[in-house]
Amino acid sequence: MKTRQILFTVIISVITTVASMYFYNKWNASKYSVVNSQGKLPVNYTGYDGGGTTGQPADFQSAAQKSVPAVVHIKTKTNPKQVSNNSSNQRNNPFKDLFGDNDFFDQFFGDGNRQRVIPGQMASGSGVLISENGYIITNNHVIADADEISVTLSNKKTYTGKLVGADPSTDLAVLKIDATNLPYMLYGNSDDVRIGQWVLAVGYPLNLETTVTAGIVSAKARTLEINARQSKFPIESFIQTDAAVNQGNSGGALVNTDGALIGINSAIASPTGFYSGYSYAIPVNIVKKIVNDIMQYGTVQRAYLGISYPRESLSDEEKKKLGIVDGEGVYVLDVVSDGSAAAAGIKKGDVITKMNDANITSAAELQEQLARYKPGDKLNLGYKRNGKDYSVSVTLKNKVGNFELVKNGENNILDNLGADLETLDKNKAKTNGVNGGVVVKKLKKGGWLGDQSFMRDGFIILRVDGKEVKSVEELNTAITKADKGFTIEGIYPGSDSVYEYTIQKTNGDE
Known part of the structure; x- marks a missing residue:
């Protein structure tokens, strides 16, 4: 009898605590959503000095008008959306044996068999x-x-x-x-x-x-x-x-x-x-x-130079090791073999210093200038090699490696794969005993390949849905034609084993 009373008291205490958390969280969430959506934030008056001011730096009235x-x-309005609640880390409801299916406890522990609703915003x-x-x-x-x-x-x-x-x-x-x-x-x-x-x-x-x-x-x-x-x-x-x-x-x-x-x-x-x-x-x-x-x-015509470069600030030790001088330009870490820069003779270790008449001293400046051009555009690229200045004409390519303007939607496929890609050059193809392929140079977070497979950097794509692909352009075409998903086959350098990855086409961000 005493044991049952103790058990009853414990259960009542737990229910009371959980209920308090539930109503507090509900109240607090409601309060938060009001502040961060359409509700105006509290406004306080600032101090006012009625005296005039002299020496104003500029008159902004004309610009404002x-x-x-x-x-x-x-x-904007976003409608409520239903999403699956079958997360693998879903917590089990410890009270299910005592109380059965109960919406109250599911608020805290979830129900993997149910749909949850993301509120409209x-x-x-x-x-x-x-x-x-x-x-x-x-x-x-x-x-x-x-x-x-x-x-x-x-x-x-x-x-x-x-x-x-x-x-x-x-x-x-x-x-x-x-x-x-x-x-x-x-x-x-x-x-x-x-x-x-x-x-x-x-x-x-x-x-x-x-x-x-x-x-x-x-x-x-x-x-x-x-x-x-x-x-x-x-x-x-x-x-x-x-x-x-x-x-x-x-x-x-x-x-x-x-x-x-x-x-x-x-x-x-x-x-x-x-x-x-x-x-x-x-x-x-x-x-x-x-x-x-x-x-x-209907889409952005983005041009690519075909190089990789440091995006973040390097340490003094890293700069010294690479031979980078501050403010000198953008160091070329690597060159895509079939890219625009490679075709113009740019090599790993060169330092990009100019794009047409614009000086380039940082990766941000390089991005800003390059973002103004489209595939097929020509520009003069200034660079340093072994301390000497050079200039070369470069014709920019699109992401799939040609000079054509892309159609609406074509950018999305390769962007959604989430990887830096390049066509496998003939010498490397011969070394690996294949006719050709596409190299996955670097996987990026949030892409199809990284999220849906155990693929690693360096993978060589040979086939998509059983059909050979020998260039980035052919890869783009093959994946575009695929319906809801596709299967990639390929190898890793130095290995004879063929690996297979099945990828689903999900809604991408670009």
């Missing part, structure tokens, strides 16, 4: 009108996965936004609204931006109305690796400013004192998620290229 009408408020950001007939630039992360997009102009008129195209690599997207005779912003030239110059950030932060803030350019060609969250091949070369930018400013305008667009506000560096000193904008010269491609071709 030009830019405010062309900046729009974007609101509402969010907001900003955008910039670039034409009188309703084309709008914004950030990809503002509209990603949205089921509904609404666009409100500065005159309070609201329209339905349609997605024209997006590029996660640069975090840019183009929308269209059905309207005419709209105010729009003129492009500036981000190459003319100088550190220390005044700029304005225009947008709809924290769900407020149009807000204009001022600051100076603090730095150029900054990398944050933030675009790696949405793309396996991020491109970053931000303009850094100290203009106040907050949640909701994403997709808004960074303008100069003439009111010309010089960047699209995209990110902030903050430990809290709110402005604390620095904000980052995508240079307009990258924006122009991406937007024009999306509007003209």
